[in-house]
Amino acid sequence: MNQLYYGDNLDVLRESINAESVDLIYLDPPFNSQRNYNVLFKTAEGHQSDAQITAFEDTWHWGEQAEREFTELLRQPNTDVSEMIRSFQRFLGAKNDMMAYLVMMANRLLELHRVLKPTGSLYLHCDPTASHYLRIVLDTVFGVENFQNEICWMRTLSKANVSRRLPNNHDVILAYQKSEAATWNSDAVFQAYDLDDLDEKTTQKYTSRDSEGRLYQLTSLISPNPDRPNLIYEFMGVTKVWRWTKERMQAAYEAGFVIQTKPGAIPRYKRYLDKQRGKPLGDVWIDIPPLNSQAQERLGYPTQKPLALLDRIIKASSSEGDVVLDPFCGCGTALHAAHRLNRQWIGIDITHLAITLIEKRLKDAFPGITFEVHGTPEDFASAQDLASRDPYQFQWWACSLVNAQPYKGKRKGADGGTDGLIFFQDDEAKNLPKKIIVSVKGGGNVGRTMIADLKNTVDREKAQIGFLVTLTPPTRPMQLEATTAGYYDSPHSGAFPKIQILTIEGLLSGNESPKYPDLARGGLNFKQARKEKRTTDQGTLFDNSPPEDDA
Numbered sequence: 131m132n133q134l135y136y137g138d139n140l141d142v143l144r145e146s147i148n149a150e151s152v153d154l155i156y157l158d159p160p161f162n163s164q165r166n167y168n169v170l171f172k173t174a175e176g177h178q179s180d181a182q183i184t185a186f187e188d189t190w191h192w193g194e195q196a197e198r199e200f201t202e203l204l205r206q207p208n209t210d211v212s213e214m215i216r217s218f219q220r221f222l223g224a225k226n227d228m229m230a231y232l233v234m235m236a237n238r239l240l241e242l243h244r245v246l247k248p249t250g251s252l253y254l255h256c257d258p259t260a261s262h263y264l265r266i267v268l269d270t271v272f273g274v275e276n277f278q279n280e281i282c283w284m285r286t287l288s289k290a291n292v293s294r295r296l297p298n299n300h301d302v303i304l305a306y307q308k309s310e311a312a313t314w315n316s317d318a319v320f321q322a323y324d325l326d327d328l329d330e331k332t333t334q335k336y337t338s339r340d341s342e343g344r345l346y347q348l349t350s351l352i353s354p355n356p357d358r359p360n361l362i363y364e365f366m367g368v369t370k371v372w373r374w375t376k377e378r379m380q381a382a383y384e385a386g387f388v389i390q391t392k393p394g395a396i397p398r399y400k401r402y403l404d405k406q407r408g409k410p411l412g413d414v415w416i417d418i419p420p421l422n423s424q425a426q427e428r429l430g431y432p433t434q435k436p437l438a439l440l441d442r443i444i445k446a447s448s449s450e451g452d453v454v455l456d457p458f459c460g461c462g463t464a465l466h467a468a469h470r471l472n473r474q475w476i477g478i479d480i481t482h483l484a485i486t487l488i489e490k491r492l493k494d495a496f497p498g499i500t501f502e503v504h505g506t507p508e509d510f511a512s513a514q515d516l517a518s519r520d521p522y523q524f525q526w527w528a529c530s531l532v533n534a535q536p537y538k539g540k541r542k543g544a545d546g547g548t549d550g551l552i553f554f555q556d557d558e559a560k561n562l563p564k565k566i567i568v569s570v571k572g573g574g575n576v577g578r579t580m581i582a583d584l585k586n587t588v589d590r591e592k593a594q595i596g597f598l599v600t601l602t603p604p605t606r607p608m609q610l611e612a613t614t615a616g617y618y619d620s621p622h623s624g625a626f627p628k629i630q631i632l633t634i635e636g637l638l639s640g641n642e643s644p645k646y647p648d649l650a651r652g653g654l655n656f657k658q659a660r661k662e663k664r665t666t667d668q669g670t671l672f673d674n675s676p677p678e679d680d681a
Contacts, residue, residue: 131453131474134465136485136505139457139478140199140234143241146504147476150247153313153452154473156443156464157242158255158435159235160190196230199237211236214270218263232263238457239271245455246308251278251447254304255435261302268306278305283439284416303443313452318445318667320408321417329409336403348398351379351388366390366397411442418442426660429491431461440467445667448473462488469496470662482506482523486530494659510635517572517601525549525570528599531637532644534568547587552597556620556647565593566646571600581611585629594618595646596629604631623647 135142190196203215215236222229242252252272256264261280269277281303323332325345336345353361353371363369363376372379379397382388387400418438421428427437440463444454450472456464459477465488468475479485485506492499506527507513517524526536534550550568569584580598588596595618598604604612608631617625626645636642 131476132465132469132499132501133476134459134485134488134501134503135476135478136480136482136503137478138480140238140241142478142505143238143245143457147241147245147455149244151453152245152455152476153247153250154444154448154454155242155246155250155252156255156440156454156456157252157458158433158456158460158464159458190227190231190234192225192227192230196225196233200229200233203233203236206240208240208271210270211240211267214266218266228260228263231260232267235264236267236271239267242455242457243271243308248309249311249313250308251312251314252306252308253281253443253447254306255301256304257301258298261304265304268304272306272308276307276309278307279413280304282414283418284414285420305447313447313449315446315449315667317407318442319411321411322408323403323406325404332403332409340400345403346400347403348389348391349401351397351399367394368396370396415439415442429461429487429659431487434461435463437463437467440464441471444468444471444473450667459488460484462491466491466495466659466662469499470664472664472666482527482530483536486526491659495662496664497661507638509638513601513634513638521572524572528570528572528634529568531634532568532597532599532632534566534597537568547583548591549599552644552646554646554648556622564647565591566595566597566644567591567593568597568599571598571602574602576600576602576608577605578607578611581608581615581629581631585611585615588615588628594628595626597644598629598631599634599637600631601634603633603635618646620647 133146135146200215200219204212206212215233218232219229222232239254246252252268254264254268265277265280282300283303284299285301286299328336336347338346338348340346351370351373353373356371358371361372361375363372365372365376365379366383374382379388382399383397388397389400390397418436421434421436425436428434444464444467448454451474453474453476454464454468455476455478456462457478459465459479461484462477465475465477469492477488479488485503489503492501507516513524513527516527529536529550532550532552534552537548537551547569548567549570552566552568553563554566555563567584567588569580569587571580580600584596584598587593596615598608598612612627612629612631615627615629618628619625626647630644632642632644
């Protein structure tokens with residue numbers, strides 16, 4: 131069932147996701163905060179500023195697509211949504227960025243409501259820029275009665291610049307259910323007590339310690355309902371209407387949980403603090419820190435959320451084996467969390483860069499994982515189609531075939547002949563990273579000058595190797611020009627052609643592959659996700675795999 135889709139999530143939802151087939155939806159769409167975000171890859175020192183591309187533009191503009199989707203909203207059968215979007219148009223004005231954002235979100239939320247099971251829930255992660263508008267959209271699509279929570283997650287500490295207003299340091303997570311039958315795991319929304327930092331109320335309750343130092347309190351065993359004749363009996367010389375049957379009371383006494391402080395006293399229950407569910411969560415979450423630059427799970431994606439945040443949401447509103455959908459899956463945190471918690475998952479993203487990052491992340495974290503990828507080219511014809519429709523997405527996808535990181539973005543001007551970069555390490559004594567230039571050609575005309583240009587780029591950038599990834603088979607003069615570049619001699623791995631021509635068809639079929647030192651590790655380009663153990667909701671391994679020594 132695990133599925134990863136490249137494409138516009140509106141199209142994927144309509145064409146590929148069945149009605150009432152999803153148990154939980156988490157979405158973290160771009161916030162319309164007028165900021166662009168770059169992906170910072172794990173690269174060699176000194177090259178990081180070059181190794182940035184725009185992952186997505188966190189802004190929405192009114193254009194042909196917004197106009198088309200606005201018309202769709204007016205004509206779709208949910209008249210409440212039609213009236214809502216008309217009201218927004220009157221209030222916000224037509225054809226501005228906020229209207230574009232709300233139109234596109236409304237259309238997608240209608241489809242998400244369609245694919246959600248009656249037992250399902252949706253969590254929309256946003257910020258205060260548009261959360262108030264999005265809540266109105268959600269109220270209209272899901273019904274006001276199905277609103278559950280507006281969760282505030284403190285994503286950063288307060289800043290010092292408070293001269294004009296208080297700093298914004300939280301995100302908003304809007305939680306809705308499809309119906310009253312929605313899954314809700316109450317045990318998952320309790321926080322374990324920190325025995326070294328108990329609140330005053332808990333400290334006042336749990337005042338006793340046993341011989342092992344465990345905190346406990348004595349609580350009543352008398353039934354609050356006196357009209358229970360079947361529970362009236364004598365125990366330890368005391369006759370009362372008890373909470374439990376006599377058999378259960380005797381078993382608890384033999385286990386050491388029922389004690390009598392003195393002869394004739396009413397027996398009481400020994401309630402241990404470390405056996406309680408913990409403190410119930412509220413709707414303000416300050417206990418899950420954001421990912422700092424040194425966090426082990428951080429992969430370099432600009433808006434990456436902590437796994438702990440997704441763990442909490444998934445455990446609270448789904449069960450093992452359920453299907454979790456993230457239609458803006460970015461770097462795949464929701465999919466990662468779902469898989470390790472033994473859920474099935476569906477992810478959708480509109481950039482090949484995101485799909486590449488997610489594929490690598492999941493394969494690193496869960497060796498042997500299997501899932502289907504839809505929408506990315508699988509054969510030569512589909513590669514040609516992508517190149518003709520979107521040259522930049524084609525370049526990013528072609529870079530992924532050789533495990534290269536894309537270089538810069540489509541609005542950063544001339545790339546100087548570089549479309550991708552690979553860093554490798556083969557001189558461990560000096561600890562000096564080496565560089566491979568990747569040039570992608572998706573057009574129909576190729577010739578010897580392309581190889582000459584790549585040779586010049588390799589020399590200019592002080593790289594060791596250059597790859598030309600081409601959709602069109604190379605000509606004989608191109609091959610001859612490549613051989614004149616000679617070889618890069620690795621101190622440990624032998625000689626490698628300095629200029630290598632790789633065809634899309636050959637890479638897809640497996641008949642061609644890049645050749646460079648450190649290939650087994652895939653170079654130094656993408657940060658590797660740590661290997662994970664899949665668990666049950668109770669935190670135990672469900673695949674019976676033994677713990678690793680380095681845990």
